[in-house]
Amino acid sequence: MSKRIHLSSPHMSGNELKYVQEAFEKNYVAPVGENITQLENALQQYLKMPHVVALNSGTSALHLALINVGVDRGDEVIVSDFTFSASVNPVLYQRAVPVFVDCEPSTWNMDPELLEEAIKDRLQQGKKPRAIILAHLYGMPARIDQIRSVARRYEIPLIEDAAEALGSRYQGQLVGTFADMSILSFNGNKIITTSGGGALVSKRKDYADHALYLSMQAKDDTPHYQHSEVGYNYRMSNVLAGIGRAQMEVLHKRIEQRRHRFHYYKQALGDIEEISFLEEPAGCQSNYWLTTILVHPNGRGISKEVLRRNLDAQQIDSRPLWKPMHLQPVFEAYPRYLNATGTDLFQKGLCLPSGSNLTDEDADKVVQEIKKTFRIASCC
């Protein structure tokens, strides 16, 4: 039996254990220590952002970002409809109301015009959105300048969910650096990992300080345990930060490897009429965290689901694109502004194995199986 080809598995650089060992030697097996400081410094320097707080997940980073902008019970928060549920759940942790805005076909991210329509409509109903959460999916930067100018025009704080897009650029500038606050994820499947972790990135010291305070149980500056706010246990472990520190050293390689994979698939599968790729619009540079394809109906009965099942039978993971939030049973009750784009992407789209540790051999196997499905001679 050949081994399974995964979608995106952790890829160690070799230096991780050295930093983890250091944490053990100094007995900083705690949410404090040199690895955390070094990881935060590396991220600050890479992003050229003054404040980074390392946390135990991207989800908790988003939760703290929402608390920072004052999202509270009953407030409305606009969120990308086409995203992963973790972009939305923290809104519910605050007992606030998510308002979903659909995506546009060129980046698969939030449609700036629909965003403005949604804001106008909410305002007419007397409900000013308290924040906007914008996801950059699969590494592709959203139309961030347009989104940001809408957010500014209506004076609504913008939060970038850059969990999938570390290293992606919009007009040369790294995503996660456009909004007042952004979040990153270092979950095991992301472009770099701490096995589980995340970060809040901010231009504002007050936001970063408050997030740090909340992430460590909101202890006031007193000799005894005194608390004036509800705290959370969201700080990153110094052991895991050691993994992240080593991963930051190879981030540039990981981006190259993921981008290489996209171009490899595109070249190999580009002539299959029924398949299209998400190309970079002018000004967008994706880290291509995952290579994604759309399978267009062709009268031969090959849908994305047929392809997915064929690949699965050959021990190859592929996965449908995110199922839009407005279609999720858990978010049924919330307002939505739709243009059918996300639903169409969900029906047609598939993520291909894209890990930076995927070998060309394995990628070739994926290519051959896809070609077989479309009954195209696999040779020459």
Ligand SMILES: *Cc1c(COP(=O)(O)O)cnc(C)c1O
């Ligand atoms: C992974 C991910 C998150 C959550 O990050 P965790 O570190 O897993 O909590 C949030 N948003 C998006 C778009 C993601 O892909």
